[in-house]
Amino acid sequence: MQEMVKTFKYVDYLWDDKKAASFGDNQVDLFLYRSNILGADLRITNYGGGNTSCRTIEKDPLTNEDVEVMWIKGSGGDIGTLNRSGIAGIYVDRLRDLKNVYGGLEDEDRMVGLFNHCIYDLNSKAPSIDTPLHGLLPFAHIDHLHPDALIAVAAAKDSEKVTKEIWGDTMGWVPWQRPGFDLGLQIEKCLEDNPGIRGIVLGSHGLFTWGDTSYECYINSLEVIEMASEFIDKKIKEKGSIFGGQKIESLPQAERHEKAAQIMPLLRGLCSSENRMIGHFSDTDVVMEYINSHDLERLAPMGTSCPDHFLRTKIQPLVLTLDKNEDLSDTGAVLKKLEPAFEAYRQEYADYYNTCKRDNSPAMRDANPVIIIYPGVGMFSFAKNKQTTRVANEFYINAINVMRGAEAITEYTSLPRQEAFDIEYWLLEEAKLQRMPKEQPLSRKVALITGAGGGIGKAIADKLAAEGANVVLTDINEESLVTANATYKRDVSTYTVCDVTNTDSIANAYKKACLEFGGVDIVVHSAGLAISKPLLETTDKDWAILQNILVKGNLI
Ligand SMILES: [Zn+2]
Structure with a gap:
């Protein structure tokens, strides 16, 4: 058996004792906290990947008896932002009873419908396809994660042997099976055959780890990922080069x-x-x-x-x-x-x-x-x-x-x-x-707006973004652009300084739009200004500025 890892080089240790203590003995809060800090490190699980769970004893509203309830991330969402509204509360006994009605691989889709019959908490999110993977294991806290390092082990030739090489007899291994009730049964059997293991590698897929408390589960997950990452790093160093070495040199x-x-x-x-x-x-x-x-x-x-x-x-x-x-x-x-x-x-x-x-x-x-x-x-x-x-x-x-x-x-x-x-x-x-929401009228479109640092230009950009467009904000004033850009959510906007009287500057703005979104579908030329002076005081220079921005800016 390998030695336990105590410090972490390949994953972020984010557990804060003070914060955890603020949840007292509330196991659901502690499991949500663990989920969020696991999800904060993309090396631990990819966006939207994996799910986590915990068990509590609750009073059954129908019988007033104590029942075991599993709280698990529902379908969709990401563990990094998981909260109370994103989880499902499931009667563990009922979920286990589904073993009696499971009719084999052809029956998987029907089983998903049956998960709804196991719901304890009526405010539950729809149970995910991974529910039986957790439910057929007996642990208080469980993580199912998709770390790159673990998927590398899971997708490597001779994955089972490699698993033994890294974790000795402390880790189980099951071959690839798509998520569903059958995989749940295989995981259950793996634990029966290998009592005392700390986790299970799912071939071509990911990882299961667990613990008696949220903290123990967290540390177990981190250690297992750390050990896989360390092993891979060592192998890469031994090999010297990866992917057969470089064939083409990058352009600057x-x-x-x-x-x-x-x-x-x-x-x-x-x-x-x-x-x-x-x-x-x-x-x-x-x-x-x-x-x-x-x-x-x-x-x-x-x-x-x-x-x-x-x-x-x-x-x-x-x-x-x-x-x-x-x-x-x-x-x-x-x-x-x-x-x-x-x-x-x-x-x-x-x-x-x-x-x-x-x-x-x-x-x-x-x-x-x-x-x-x-x-x-x-x-x-x-x-x-x-x-x-x-x-x-x-x-x-x-x-x-x-x-x-x-x-x-x-x-x-x-x-x-x-x-x-x-x-x-x-x-x-x-x-x-x-079930995806209907797309907005301007979604899939890219709009480039000049003079978008404020005023009418910004208002137009707001309107276009509200209709679903991606907006490329341009203006002569960088400071106002930064402020304007910050008013949009991620993945909506970008900005670039642009002088509409300068051809190169416009070409650069277009280039930025292409690099960021792939092109431009809508151009709104709203850069403009007014110089309010009595006619006799208006100079040639004032006139030239106005002509440049309002007329020439439109042409080029
Ligand atoms: Zn998975």
Whole structure:
């Protein structure tokens, strides 16, 4: 057995005794507190990934008897912001009784409906598909997390052996099974077969850990993730290089951004063949190491492993074959090169759908790529709004971390295509999509507004943003832009200083809009000013300023 880790290098230890003490013995508050500090560190779990739970003894309102209730994160949401309204309270005994009516893998969708019969707290959020994974374990506090380091172990070839190598006999392991009642039964059996373990690695998926108290559960989760991260780091050092080493050198950052801004409107146009999309660009070191590597060609088509990842990113990215120094100024010529690549991608997606579809599968969704890789330049994502496209981009970075870790350990393995398809086109996932709120009239659109630092320009930007548009605020005055920009929520706006009388300055503003959102759909020229002086006192200079901004500014 390995020694316990006491200090943490790869995860943030955020437990505050004083804060925890303020919750007294309220186990639900302590579990929510733990969830929030776990979710605050993206190395511990990806956005929206995983769930947490605790147990309490409550009075049954019908019988007045003591009953065991499990409080668990409900469907949707993120543990980082989980609160009382985001959880479900479930009778543990009733959930366990479902074992008597479970009819095997074909019965999974019906079981989700039956979870509602186990609800104790009438204010519960809808129980998630992971409810039986927690419910069939006997622990007071449980974490189910998706740390990149653990998914790397879970997606590595010989994952079970690797699990033993890292944690000895203290950790269980179950093979890949999509979440549902069957996986719950497998987890229960794993614990029965290996009493005394501290957690379970779920093949190609993630981690289960637990504790008698919220704090013990927290420390257990942190230690397990720390040990996996340390192991991966050691393996990477031993190997010397990762992803087969560098094949292409990155362009300098300024040139990368120049190229990205040039190509993004073209990519956006192609990605929007069915629905208009909003873009996001990233070129961090983690991204560049992967997209410039020798192994990109082998790894990218394999697809991402964790369902959380490919539900957001599609199973595989489109890798462009353009040279990093390609002249992108002739858009016609560039489009001629890009179009066949997009055609091939859409065809491949349709083939995947047709090969894997089942009798009751929902209709094929948009076949365009979500993630597009341009070696030497960076990684683009396109989705229905800025938040979704940014998160898709971040999820592919999670996937890169997973591939990096798994390749260092042994070799990366991905899910079989049919398994991936069954999750992507799962009827319950489809139902989730159908429940999405209706889009606003200007969502999927990007508006560039001049003179948006205040006054009419800002009011117009407010109106456009309220209708769902992404707004690019421009003004001559940076200070007012910063203030104006701060009035919007994340993923709505960006700003850039722009002098509307200067062609270069306008070109820069356009570039900023392309890099941030993928292009511009609406331009509102509201920069203007008035010089109020009696006619005789108005100088030539005053007149020239007015002409420049009000007339010339409109023309260029
Ligand atoms: Zn999971």
